[in-house]
Amino acid sequence: MDIVPFILLxxxxxxxxxxxxxxxxLLIPVLNFLSLGYLTKTSNLLMIGGIxxxxxxxxxxxxxxxxKLFYIFVLYEALxxxxxxxxxxxxxxxxxxxxxxxxxxxxxxxxxxxxxxFFLPFGMCAFAENRDVRGAFExxxxxxxxxxxxxxxxxxxxxxxxxxxxxxxxHRIPFLxxxxxxxLTYYVFLVAAYYFTQLFRKTSVSAAKTGE
Numbered sequence: 001m002d003i004v005p006f007i008l009l010x011x012x013x014x015x016x017x018x019x020x021x022x023x024x025x026l027l028i029p030v031l032n033f034l035s036l037g038y039l040t041k042t043s044n045l046l047m048i049g050g051i052x053x054x055x056x057x058x059x060x061x062x063x064x065x066x067x068k069l070f071y072i073f074v075l076y077e078a079l080x081x082x083x084x085x086x087x088x089x090x091x092x093x094x095x096x097x098x099x100x101x102x103x104x105x106x107x108x109x110x111x112x113x114x115x116x117x118f119f120l121p122f123g124m125c126a127f128a129e130n131r132d133v134r135g136a137f138e139x140x141x142x143x144x145x146x147x148x149x150x151x152x153x154x155x156x157x158x159x160x161x162x163x164x165x166x167x168x169x170x171h172r173i174p175f176l177x178x179x180x181x182x183x184l185t186y187y188v189f190l191v192a193a194y195y196f197t198q199l200f201r202k203t204s205v206s207a208a209k210t211g212e
Contacts (some may be wrong), residue, residue, distance in 0.1 A: 040124070043197045
């Protein structure tokens with residue numbers, strides 16, 4: 001999947017501020033629904049064969065889509081969050097048995113987090129295609145789509161995870177590190193949205209593929 005043209009396009013002065021604004025509000029509660037909604041709008045535009053990045057017009061609709069996408073994120077990560085909370089609770093008692101069980105639950109939470117997050121990119125694409133939350137939870141279709149493009153999917157998921165880790169670490173830079181980390185983290189999300197949307201369009205479960 002060639003993403004170089006998309007990166008060059010989004011670096012153009014015509015589009016760069018569109019994703020910079022999204023990155024600036026990414027970590028601000030409630031306002032960050034705009035950032036998430038813009039990812040949905042971008043994916044939806046790409047799904048129908050659009051070029052470039054969408055505008056920030058219809059911000060109320062973008063915000064609503066972002067709230068829905070946040071809801072999807074929460075449900076996808078509900079199990080690992082529950083396991084981690086239980087592990088932290090048990091570890092807080094301080095005795096050997098509960099600390100051991102708490103440690104096991106934390107490891108289980110980490111593994112579950114990776115497993116649940118693995119299907120999240122196509123879950124977002126399934127939602128963005130028709131802006132229907134139910135599409136993100138049609139796990140059988142999502143699994144079929146992942147299986148059809150498994151090698152490219154794993155590669156994209158791994159590279160995205162590494163890039164997010166690097167951009168997260170940028171917050172340690174004095175003064176502007178927090179802002180730089182937020183903006184570049186959002187840009188990684190944007191490029192990932194492009195990559196996985198184009199990948200999703202190639203699968204048999206996509207309406208775009210069916211239309212072709």
